[in-house]
Amino acid sequence: MGALKPPAEDVMIHAEGLTVGYGERPVLKDVTFTVHAGEIVTVLGGSGCGKSTLLKALIGLIRPLRGSVRIRGACITGSDREAALESIRRHIGVLFQYGALLGSLSIADNVALPLEEFTDLPRSLIADLVHFKLDTVGLADYAHFMPAELSGGMRKRAALARAMALDPEILFCDEPSAGLDPITAAELDELLLECNRALGITMVVITHELASIEAIATRCIMLDKSAQGIIAVGRPEDLKNHSADPRVRAFFHRQPSLMRPEAASVAPEG
Amino acid sequence: MMGPQSTTEAGGTGRRVWAPSGPLTLKTVSDHWKTFQNLLSDPAVKALVVDLSGVEAVDSAGLVLLKGLRDRCAAASIAYELAHVPEPFRPFFVFGGLDRPTHEKPSTTRVGENALERLGRLTMETLQDIGELIEFVGSVTVAFLPCCLHPKRFRLKEVLYYVQRSGSEAMPIVFLVSFLMGLIMAFQAAVQLRQFGANIFVADLVSLALTRELGPLMTAIILAGRSAAAFAAEIGTMKVNEEVDALTVMGFNVTEFLIMPKVNALAFSGPLLTLFANASGIFGGMVVGALGLDLTPASFLTEVVAILSLTDVVSGLAKSLAFSILVAMVGCLRGLQTEKSADSVGRMTTSAVVSSIFLIILADAVFTVLFHVFDI
Structure with missing residues (x-):
């Protein structure tokens, strides 16, 4: 489905001292991390901790307040931002939280859109490619359906097919399991894992679904709202079993009480 | 009903x-509130013991009352103590945070604006809006030029789709309004x-007024x-659904992909609709002429053709072209300004209209002045 070729460089994404936010209000401060080729890095954390904001900065939808982001070596936060973004856009795919399929186009047309726009392939070959992509995500029989006619899981899979249309080297996913039942979410995770293993696609997956994290992540970056930044980086099993940070333990063990100080007893009786 | 209560002083120690x-x-706390307000306002009180042994039931209001009492005592440096807490209440008190200090509540009242501040904010917003409109017109113009060099980039299929939506499908209402206006x-x-026996001049008035002014x-x-409402709602919904973001990260030029087809479609269908409106209005006038003024359709039309010059028609069409582009651009701009909420889509759609x-x-006023200055 993607491009089966060795990556040109090992470091696919490098964020350095990244401060992002809306207006002058930072959501994340001084975030630094690296994603290597072939990794599936999950960015996790509670609601409102800045996961989606970080993703927007990584794909160039918002300009960071400070710091830099390099995708495949191209700095997308510098003075030549537009040219850098232009140079990386053919190499990245984005799976949005709710698919973001164009509602006025059929599933096949959605997948064909980037192929028609950015390649000079003949129409028949584009049609074959679209069929192949949709077949890979199990939607070949739904090619002519409109997005509104599909279930949430099917829309996500169709969006994955579109995100992979130009065979990207890096795939960004914003909460792929959000709103899906456990089985559909697991199927989507398997699909992502397959794309990573078979095609070597580097992935950055924003999620807070523990099952997804444990199923697909080679490494996790955990963000925290109060810290406004990264509080832990590591393999999911290490974070779950060996982290000393109560916030990390609370997240992985689904026990908010681990983050609270011991509850004091009610006022003494007189 | 408020239950009986008592306050006793222990040994003159305050x-x-x-x-x-x-x-x-909930039913009784307001009366209790008055009691402890009195207690707190008494300067002789140095320590307060709240004896709950006689309390039969506590709900959220009672809990908040106890917390409020505790916090006010702390603020007034009065020692506070809860005594004889019935065992069944304890889990509820722990859940409600009676065992830990209250965090300072953030202010929930908005800081009011005075008239001058409001005027300043509205002025800044208007100036920003004008700036965004100018910037947007610039970006559409920049996107238009490459399309002229590569006509394929005009997206003829989408243009025709919007011509049908904004043009053909608007014909019935344009006919009805213009016909009635002529009538x-x-x-x-x-x-x-x-x-004055000047019935025939009805044709002159109707045709000139419609062609030069009212038709466009x-x-x-x-x-x-x-169309402006439809464009704003369509693009606004796309923004809410992250479709615009998806197009951006895929590398599409949003102006060229989403805006240009709509602007081109309206620039094409607006003047055509205006011609249709002119004809419909003149037809309305002709019906009145034929039925009420003893004018034959032929004499009415002969007078229309005699009075109308090409300049009249072309000036009306020029206006119409400008209005149509304006309508399309404002609709699209408002769509792009939509924030990610359904409420914002509604507000921007209204704002587009x-x-x-x-x-x-405003543009019509400018045209009128220009046509007057250049004697058109």
């Missing part, structure tokens, strides 16, 4: 015991002109109501 009894619930104008003019204006207002109509009238 230590008071407050022992409410009965339920401490009304002819009736009004006929009342006066008939007195009414068509543009209909387009504002139909209101702004379009305002700008149409």
Whole structure:
């Protein structure tokens, strides 16, 4: 489905001292991390901790307040931002939280859109490619359906097919399991894992679904709202079993009480 | 009903015991509140013991009352103690945070704006809006030029789709409005002109007024109501659904992909609709002429052809072209300004119609002055 070729460089994404936010209000401060080729890095954390904001900065939808982001070596936060973004856009795919399929186009047309726009392939070959992509995500029989006619899981899979249309080297996913039942979410995770293993696609997956994290992540970056930044980086099993940070333990063990100080007893009786 | 309660002073030390009894619930707390307000306002009180042994039931209101009492005592440096807490209440008190200090509540009241601040904010917002409109017009112009060099980039399929949506499908309402307008104008003019035996000049008035002014204006207002609103809602919904973000990260030029087809479609269909509106209005006038003024359709049309010059028609069409582009741009701009909420889509759709109509009238005034200056 993607491009089966060795990556040109090992470091696919490098964020350095990244401060992002809306207006002058930072959501994340001084975030630094690296994603290597072939990794599936999950960015996790509670609601409102800045996961989606970080993703927007990584794909160039918002300009960071400070710091830099390099995708495949191209700095997308510098003075030549537009040219850098232009140079990386053919190499990245984005799976949005709710698919973001164009509602006025059929599933096949959605997948064909980037192929028609950015390649000079003949129409028949584009049609074959679209069929192949949709077949890979199990939607070949739904090619002519409109997005509104599909279930949430099917829309996500169709969006994955579109995100992979130009065979990207890096795939960004914003909460792929959000709103899906456990089985559909697991199927989507398997699909992502397959794309990573078979095609070597580097992935950055924003999620807070523990099952997804444990199923697909080679490494996790955990963000925290109060810290406004990264509080832990590591393999999911290490974070779950060996982290000393109560916030990390609370997240992985689904026990908010681990983050609270011991509850004091009610006022003494007189 | 408020249960019986008692406050007793213990040995002249300033230590008071407050022992409410009965339920401490939503129905009774307001009376208890008055009691402890009195207690707190007494400077002799140095310590307060709240004896809950007689309390039968506590709900959220009772809990908040106890917390409020505790916090106010702390603020007034009065020692506070809860005594004889019935065992069944303890889990609820722990859940409600009676065992830990209250965090300072963030202010929930908005800081009010005075008239001057409001005026300043509105002025800044208006200036920003004008700046965004100018920037947007620039970006559409920049996107338009490469399309001229590569006509394939005009996206003919989408343009035709919007021509049908904004043009063909608007024909019935344009016909109805223009026909009735021609009819009304002819009736009004006929009342006066008939007195002078100048019935035939009804044709002159209707055709000139429609062709030069009312045809383009009414068509543009209909387009504002139909197309500007539709464009704003469509693009706004795409923003809410992250479709615009998806197009951006895929590398599409959003202006070229989403905006240009709509602007081109309206630039094409607006003048055509105006011609149709002119014809419909003149037809309305002709019906009045034939039925009420003893004018034959042939004589009415002969007078129309004689009075109308090509300049009249072309000046009306030029206006219409400008109005249509304005309507399309405002609709698209408002769509792109939509934030990620359904409420914002509604507000921007309304704003698209209101702004379009305002700008149409403004542009019409500019055209009138220009045509007057250049004697067109």
